[in-house]
Amino acid sequence: MDDTAASTVATLRRFNRSFTQRIGVLDESFLGAGRPLGQARLLYEIGLGHTSVLELRQRLGLDSGYLSRMLREFEREGLVAVTADPDDGRRRVAELTAAGRRAWDDLDRRSDELAARIVAPLTERQRTELASALATADLLLRAATVSFDVVDPAGPEAIAAMTAYFDELDGRFVDGFDPGDTLTVDAPSMREPTGTFVVAHADDEVVACGGVVRHDATTGEIKRMWVHPDWRGAGVGRRTLTALESHVARLGYDRIVLDTNAVLTEAIAMYERAGYTPTARYNDNPYAQRWFTKPVA
Amino acid sequence: MDDTAASTVATLRRFNRSFTQRIGVLDESFLGAGRPLGQARLLYEIGLGHTSVLELRQRLGLDSGYLSRMLREFEREGLVAVTADPDDGRRRVAELTAAGRRAWDDLDRRSDELAARIVAPLTERQRTELASALATADLLLRAATVSFDVVDPAGPEAIAAMTAYFDELDGRFVDGFDPGDTLTVDAPSMREPTGTFVVAHADDEVVACGGVVRHDATTGEIKRMWVHPDWRGAGVGRRTLTALESHVARLGYDRIVLDTNAVLTEAIAMYERAGYTPTARYNDNPYAQRWFTKPVA
């Protein structure tokens, strides 16, 4: 552990101690609503719109029996209605009733009040400073815990990520961007064993993606690399690229190529910083204006 | 609630959610040591040197029965030795045995490793940025939760705070500062009903102090105002002054006076910002070079 890391660790631990002590109350204030913490957390998640029992279980990391019991309790109190998912009869969907919505609003209001009481003694300048420090810390901590997972390029997460990517290209390219049917056509090429597709998860949300396809026997091509706008500047793009590069190596290629459009200046800068060098046009992609290559490490 | 406050509250709540989810593990990793969280916290506090049972109870906010039971458990495991306090036979003192120290080191090491794993994916620059954001947020949150309490001016907290104050004056005044026996002589004047003494607590530590004494029938004097060096620039001084001013009003005075030395430029600036105006020398304090006054609001 080098010095920066050691001192960051010390700061993080110190902060954790003082924060949990002070703001733990913020969670326990849920208890102030006469509701145990577990129930309050569950009710809160349901109110946020995460309604399928499966999703709730994954988000909160709860045992299915435990969760089921809490839902029965909510039903008994008339706060939640649980019905079968019309798409899949095994699945069940929980939704707040009117009374449940009121209970949720109450929780939300209490949390707001408590948080407001905590920051109340600060001056306006200090509050602004606090908000910006917390936002920075939040982004970095969230970025630090992003995970990179291989998914099916035709699966819902991949589709959603690439759609966001195409929409962004359409907005930024001078003459717009028409993906045509690439979304479905290209999927097979981004599957093992000659390709792959990776999404970056932060709290089960997809915040970045990228694919690898075969270019020729010894060359892999990186495509569809995209980072969610909220997540730029936190190193997620760089780490996505690193993840993809290691997949290229794993798939047995010894050279990487990629293309991009001239307006994507941040991407170009990142490729250059990552050791990519310009190379000749290697495809007839009408949207490509820059071509790069890099040997596999 | 104005706009700054509302957005700070939203940021704080958002941060709280993502932080506890992510770093909650940091505490639960204590559990990784095969020890329940409550026990781990207690063992950790004992290891930090907070050894009297009373102090542990106050710091951790535990029921005395609950704490007692945990200490018995630690004794049974040979981690802690509990003995009577030689100064007061009612009080008991807990100390780590050699085995307890090893268990503590183990907890500490695990926490370090976990925190290190969390920040590991960040670049050095990002780690520095994270550490500084957390340190800022920590100071502000700690400052926001400071409480101002009336204490006896001859009590241990008041003595400690004023001693630190005098030591600082001695270091900063050109010809040093000799408190003489003011510490004991002045105490009665800083007691109700004509005076008072206030200390600012953050986590049971004294971070600022100040006293009010009778100047004449309608005038209260603010004295011994001091802020711990680590806590300057976070608004604690300003809030100590405000607290003292409200005590002056409560005690029935309608004017405030105070004096200070020319080298205490931050203090002078603060008094001016707070609406104090220069006035004529009103005492023969050999260390005073500036005199201020302000009407009670």
Place this chain on the structure above:
DNA sequence: CCATGTCTCTGACTGTAGTCAGAGAATCTC
């Protein structure tokens, strides 16, 4: 339509956290 798998639910548990009343020993106050 059968085997296999997925999702949810119930019942029977365990461990942890925390509360409350009251007893006993030491100390403080007058």
Place this chain on the structure above:
DNA sequence: GAGATTCTCTGACTACAGTCAGAGACATGG
């Protein structure tokens, strides 16, 4: 030195959190 107070301890509780095994309803792929 008597009475009040402080501090710790024990015993008897309660509520909350979480685990595990297994049953039942539904879905899916051959």
